[in-house]
Amino acid sequence: xxxxxxxxxxxxxxxxxxxxxxxxxxxxxMVPVEQVQAAVEAVGADPATVAAHLGRDWPGHEPIx
Numbered sequence: 462x463x464x465x466x467x468x469x470x471x472x473x474x475x476x477x478x479x480x481x482x483x484x485x486x487x488x489x490x491m492v493p494v495e496q497v498q499a500a501v502e503a504v505g506a507d508p509a510t511v512a513a514h515l516g517r518d519w520p521g522h523e524p525i526x
Contacts, residue, residue, distance in 0.1 A: 475506040490517045
């Protein structure tokens with residue numbers, strides 16, 4: 462069976478309510494948690510918008526299988 466590459470495992474919203482979620486996004490964008498939090502406060506919770514604000518590509522890496 463062929464892999465279905467049409468669905469993305471990437472979250473569609475940055476949820477910053479839990480410590481593990483903040484840590485995930487900081488690792489994901491390779492910036493400190495505080496920078497992610499400030500970006501979300503400035504531009505909202507859309508990952509593509511936050512990535513652009515941080516100067517990062519979205520999605521910018523190979524999907525995790």
